[in-house]
Amino acid sequence: MATAGRSGIGTNQEDVRRHNLGTVLGHVHRAGRLSRAELTARMGLNRSTIAGLVTELESLGLAEQAKPSGARIGAGRPSVDVKARTGAYVLAVDLRVDGLTVARVGLGGVVQARATGPVPAGHDPETIASSVVELMRLVVKDVEPGSALVGVGVGVPGIIRAEDGLVRLAPNLGWRDVPFAKILAERIGTFAVPVLGNDADLGALAEHLRGAGVGVEDLVYLSGEVGVGAGVIVSGHKLEGAGGYAGEIGHMPYVPQGKLCHCGARGCWETEIGASAIALAIGCPAERVGALGEYLEAVHEAPEDLRLVGRHLGRGLAGMVNMLNPRVIVLGGYLRSLFPLVHDDVESELAVHALIAPRELVRVTLPGLSGDSVLHGAAELAFEPLLADPVGRLAEACLDVDAALAV
Incomplete structure (x- = not known):
């Protein structure tokens, strides 16, 4: 009985150490560089414990100590800084309807290399997977010896079953229950x-974590590509829903008996503010939707049809404001180029339809x-196992990814 008790304590201590090790690495990864004093304050541990954890991360090749970069505060010696080392990296994939981007991303969120390419015609999953691997080969060809691949993250414009990566529905890719x-x-x-x-x-x-919503606990990211979806952060946590499918705001019923959507329904919000609606408003040919961003950049004054898209955008945003009460709404994808052109139209609809208080x-x-929001998000997703257990994840890492991809 006593032996079992001692074994349990030992295991407990090991679990706590690994947890603390991952927590320190997470702080350094997100900040890029922190002083040991800042780590001590954030984690509530004593200085010697922090020093030991940092030393272990150094021995694993995940962090390094450096001379202080900030101004000295108070008496005594200035605290040593801790920096993320970029030898551990992930491969991040942004799969869109009209293009592919693959990046090699190191700890600290540093993009070390990237490659882009077209999505194969027909959106066949097998062919797309082959294209992704070809881009992966490009971004790892100059990786430094000894670097470790610790994860692969993929952003997909669809409803994903988290436990096994099954794409339940990606209407704009024509996918249903695809085990991508x-x-x-x-x-x-x-x-x-x-x-x-x-x-x-x-x-x-x-x-x-890294962009317009740093320090914001309630945020909506509206992705406006060919389709429209929303990622929602509530009180610092992702809004998932019962099956992890929350956020398909583009398929909110918006116009009764409206235009036919790719999902099969009529009148979805994305039929009024998605890429097809924007392209039609500015005369971008359907076959050139992949270059819609370039077309929008060439527009200096919004025509009335584009302003109508802006009003639809503002009205839908008002509903999100009333329902979710976010601090920040971030407009991504093509909406990033659209918003400056229709800012006043969006704001006028918000003023009319959003409740005053929110x-x-x-x-x-x-x-x-x-x-690069989706690309960085895919990298953060891939880094999660390393940040949860640096020792365990490194034991599973691939050191010769170039040879592995050549198979």
Whole structure:
């Protein structure tokens, strides 16, 4: 009995140590650089414990100590800084209806390399997975020896079953119950089973941690690509819903018996503010929707049809303000280029349809991460296992990813 008790205590202490190790790494990863004094204050641990955890992270190649970068505060020696090392990295994938981006991202959120390419015609999942792997080969070709791949994260414009990466529905890709995580894993090996997330959810995560929503506990990221979705952060936590499918705001019924949506219903909000509606308003040919951002950049004064899109956007945002009471709404995707052109129309609809009290608290803004919100969110998703257990995840990491991808 006594032996079992001692064993339980030992296991407990080990669990606590690993938890603290991951927590320190998480703080450094998100900030990029922190002093040991700041880590001590954030975690409520004593200085010697923090010093020991930092030393262990150094031995794992995940962090390094450096001379203080900030001004000295108070008496005594200035605290040593702790920086993330970028030898551990993830592969982040932003899969859109009209394009692919793959990036190699190091600890601290540093994009080390990226590659872009078209989405194969027809949106066949097997062909898309092959294209993703080709881009992966490009971004790892100059990886430094000894670097460790610790995860793969993929943003998909659809409803994802989190436990196995099954894409339940991605109407703009024409996918229904597609096991994309499994398909991609078969091409990159079991050394880094991909984790899939909804693109809007990942955009919200990234903007909350690194972009326009840093320090904001209630945030909505509206992803406006070919379709429209929302990632929602409430009290600092992702709004998931019973099955993890919350946020499909683009399929909110908006116009009774309106235009036919890709999802099969009529009158969804995205039929009025999505890429097809924007393209029609500015004369962008349907086959050139992939270049819609460029078309929008060339518009200097919004025509009336585009202003109507802006009013539809503002009216829908008013509903979100009334329902969710966010502090910040971030407009991503094509909405990022649309908003400056129709700002007044959006604001006028918000003024009419949003309740005064929540309207006074909200700020509508553009992404702090520009067009990379989803990409950074996919990277954060892939880093989660490392931040939860640095020792365990490194033991599973792939050190020769180039050879693995060559299979």
